[in-house]
Amino acid sequence: MNDHTKILLDEDEMPTHWYNIVPDLPAPPPPALHPGTHQPIGPDDLAPLFPMELIMQEVSQESYIEIPEEVRNIYRSWRPSPLYRARRLEQALGTPARIYYKYEGVSPAGSHKPNTAVPQAYYNAKQGVKKLTTETGAGQWGSALAFACALFDMECEVWQVRASYDAKPYRRSLMEVWGATVHPSPSPLTASGRAILEADPDSTGSLGIAISEAVEMAVADPDAKYALGSVLNHVLMHQTIIGEEALLQMKKAGETPDVLVGCTGGGSNFGGLSFPFIREKMAGNMSPEIRAVEPAACPSLTKGIYAYDFGDTAGMAPLVKMHTLGHDFVPDPIHAGGLRYHGMAPLVSHLYELGLMTATAIHQTECFAAAIQFARTEGILPAPEPTHAIAECIREANACKESGEEKVILMALCGHGHFDLASYDAYLSGELEDYDYPEEKVLAAQERIPVIA
């Protein structure tokens, strides 16, 4: 076993390909459907939104897609990202488990999101697109796309969920430093935004609404396209560089994971770390349990319905089969950052249905308590999203203490919390309350989901 605190890779060891899990699955994922006709969509249907190379990746049956050299050159600014052994946390817990975490907070935007923002900007720039529009909830995705657009001299226009826009002014500032324009959503700039504001002038917004606004603006502007930070196949594929690196690093550490833990919002952080490990598991090379962790207040995997639903609130985005709380879901104001999307990535949902992974939901106060313990031992201040993975990791390590098992736990630490200290403040002053998403709301949402024959 390697006795290092960090297991690093040299730039020359950085993976050269992203991994596409689709062709390796025992059953193909259900196709996306046109929101109007309910017929399977083809590349042409997506062309107003995405450049052709990304659309081809979205439906690709190739197992590996080469990362363009221009993208790899930018990745090198922070990749390969470090894999840490959490020695001080292990010691504080008194556990025989060995805990490793793959840390994506070293990117300029502070999360895993630039792994896909950079190639998305690259392929768009290559096709001559001048502007990208997008939505952002907690702000991680908007920051990442603003950063990527700055590198390719593209305009970037971001609709930030109103609640987040008001609570986190510095996320907006960060996007502006990188040259982006930021609007609170719902905004009067779009038909979808105006419709929401007419019904509720004080709407604090949702990711689904912000997506509708960004999509609407991209479709209306021939020089613009739209970029999504999670959920889609190509986005999850771009993130697999995390897992490919982690495989090499665990090998360097002389370890094989028994449990892999990652938080899930849209699913891109979780898919990014886990898909290459699931490939190894399907090939019989290892047998880790793959576990997703989500907020109890937004439990799309553990309580959502597996059904065709819209990706956005206005119903302009394609219908995809996923675990969903309903496209008109408006999250309660919990502090889980980005983990408040109504649905789960179709690919993660499909893997869950196939039994290739498990899922659990945790309350926010347990997550913040875990984050404080993590910060006081490992030093790093986690973003609210990965506090869910940390909480589950600590549960697992404590179970090992009970049982005496020396399990190897691998955790996705997808970003730092430098822009999320308001939520730590709320936790430390005892203001946070736990909240379970009510069963009756799930049932009511089911009524509003379109019935697909």
Add this chain to the structure above:
Amino acid sequence: MNDHTKILLDEDEMPTHWYNIVPDLPAPPPPALHPGTHQPIGPDDLAPLFPMELIMQEVSQESYIEIPEEVRNIYRSWRPSPLYRARRLEQALGTPARIYYKYEGVSPAGSHKPNTAVPQAYYNAKQGVKKLTTETGAGQWGSALAFACALFDMECEVWQVRASYDAKPYRRSLMEVWGATVHPSPSPLTASGRAILEADPDSTGSLGIAISEAVEMAVADPDAKYALGSVLNHVLMHQTIIGEEALLQMKKAGETPDVLVGCTGGGSNFGGLSFPFIREKMAGNMSPEIRAVEPAACPSLTKGIYAYDFGDTAGMAPLVKMHTLGHDFVPDPIHAGGLRYHGMAPLVSHLYELGLMTATAIHQTECFAAAIQFARTEGILPAPEPTHAIAECIREANACKESGEEKVILMALCGHGHFDLASYDAYLSGELEDYDYPEEKVLAAQERIPVIA
């Protein structure tokens, strides 16, 4: 020449010793004097403030002091820190210069400060000290000490300059996450604070005042000691791990610097990077120009007097010979973060007098413009302090463009600006004004500096 974007070192290559420049200097630095008697102080005079091992380091004549294994184990969480080649910035400038920067923002607290916070907490804990008191201006030092105290299970009590306490609530939150207690300074908790508040109830504070408060509280509590984040010899020595690593990394890159640039507040970031290079320069192994950059609004090196002055406002700290704007200096509200101390480290002041380095002062709007260009090319959002180094680096790179010289520039990027976005906001909205520290204030301050025979 190495074609990497980052030049990394393995944990096994991390330097094992700090470098003490004092014995290598052509003349010894003037001794510190007792604030009451004006006689040279001995170790016993410092014992109420610092643990004996740090006092011995402060006056050491050994060239190298071994870094304790416990400290090295913690350093490994973020060290060796990366050295970057600023390829995208070079390209944007169209300069033939090759720009490298040593990035300390990868530490948990986001700056170089943990390099000394960790050993300071370690030596105090070893001597049985239960609590450390300190001051913080921009918040970088307070955060670093809070982090270090969490690792050694010590209490940490921080006096944060009022202006910063009010403007940067999230810096306070960060310290609290790591378990520290934070007071705004001036505070009613100390005699020094009360004296200031009586004269001016709305005082926004200064580093000098906050130091007085933290020192007063440490002296009054037998279980507590005081920790300083810059200025002192042992603090600068702890930071030399930056320069020792950078020497190895420049060698790996196949480069020898022609110009070394670092920002100076108290002097620890600048000394940390430059002292090992000055050693090599004195030994005739290379001949870089060593250049300090300070804010035009707080120009202690370029406009201050070289004289014995107090390290704090109340006159409780020892008298040290340094470049000073006067111990009762209250900075104008510029956004230079930590670069607002009235004095300069005695060791840096001494080197400046010896002609081993040069200094320049730059206005804040040029610094922020440089920072924006840096963020949009290199990705990293710099703290306000190193924007001064970036501005000077860009000046130098532009001069190379004019002259055609292929200079190698090495820059200290001492931290990120994730907690400083309010100042970027102010810059982007055109609210920042430039400000030169007025000559008459320097002269008036000279009157109030104690006359030492």
